Amino acid sequence: MDTALSSPLHLSAGICAKNLGLPLPLILAIIKVESGGDIFGWNPEPKYRYFWDVRLNRPFRPVTALEIASELPPPDFLSGAGDRDAEWWGQAASWGPMQVMGGVARELGMKGHFPQLCSTHMGVEYGCRHLSNLSRRFQKEHGWRGVAAAFNAGSPRRQDGTSLFENQVYVDKVARAGGFGNG
Numbered sequence: 001m002d003t004a005l006s007s008p009l010h011l012s013a014g015i016c017a018k019n020l021g022l023p024l025p026l027i028l029a030i031i032k033v034e035s036g037g038d039i040f041g042w043n044p045e046p047k048y049r050y051f052w053d054v055r056l057n058r059p060f061r062p063v064t065a066l067e068i069a070s071e072l073p074p075p076d077f078l079s080g081a082g083d084r085d086a087e088w089w090g091q092a093a094s095w096g097p098m099q100v101m102g103g104v105a106r107e108l109g110m111k112g113h114f115p116q117l118c119s120t121h122m123g124v125e126y127g128c129r130h131l132s133n134l135s136r137r138f139q140k141e142h143g144w145r146g147v148a149a150a151f152n153a154g155s156p157r158r159q160d161g162t163s164l165f166e167n168q169v170y171v172d173k174v175a176r177a178g179g180f181g182n183g
Contacts (some may be wrong), residue, residue, distance in 0.1 A: 008120040009037055009097055016128035022135065026144055027098075027128060029179030030151060033170070034099035034127075040118045041099060048092040050154070052106035054080040059107070080111075090114035098127025108133075148174045 009031060017024040035041035047068060051060035055078050067074050073088035080087075091103035095117035102114050105126045110117070117123045134150045142149070146156035149165040157166045165171050174180070 009039070009124065012120050012124035013128070016124055020128055020132040022128060022131055023144065023179075023181075025181055026148065026174070026179045027124070027131065029174045029177035030127070030131070030148065031097045031124070032177045033173045033179075034094075035097045037097060039097050039120050039123055041097065042093055042095045042115075042118060043099060044089065044093045045101070046092060048101065048103070050101070050103050051077065051088070051091050052103045053078075054087065054106055086114075096123025096127070098123055098131075100127045100130055104130050144180055145171050145175070148179060 010028065013027040013031065014024055016022065017027055031037055049063055049068060051063065052058075053060040060077060063074065073084050077084060077088055090113075091101070091106060093114065094101050095105070095114055097120065100117060100123065102117070105114070105117055108126055108129050110122075110126060117126060131147065131151055134147050135144075138146045138150050138156050142156040146165070149156040149167055149171050152170040153165075153167045158164065159166055159168070
């Protein structure tokens with residue numbers, strides 16, 4: 001059985017699609033591409049550069065290449081509660097069925113421990129909230145393919161001089177998984 005279409009994931013995706021006005025096939029395709037339907041999927045991404053300041057509720061300042069390469073968070077990166085290292089590395093990892101980044105989940109208001117994103121409901125909910133925000137920003141100009149590109153790369157950047165996205169391979173995977181219907 002295709003785990004990306006398992007009943008709990010499909011149910012959570014359907015609820016989010018209805019509540020947020022998102023295409024269900026796109027949500028299910030992103031789940032399939034990102035995690036293969038594995039709710040416990042997580043991926044540390046040490047080169048990730050977007051962090052959320054949980055104390056001030058705003059983006060953390062831009063980080064330097066040296067800070068990205070370090071194993072320790074910068075001294076001015078503070079966690080709301082708990083361990084600064086866990087917060088730093090948790091924000092720089094993708095979590096759950098939609099592989100939402102920890103920093104993005106924090107921006108969207110997630111207060112708990114990052115492994116909570118590895119649940120069917122919470123993982124799909126935060127992934128879809130992020131997808132909905134990207135839809136409002138990019139769908140009109142770039143279509144759902146551009147929204148999918150942004151889900152993977154932050155924005156729908158095009159390759160120089162072409163109509164292809166910089167992460168076209170990802171967009172094509174979502175398309176093959178049925179994310180855009182017949183179009």
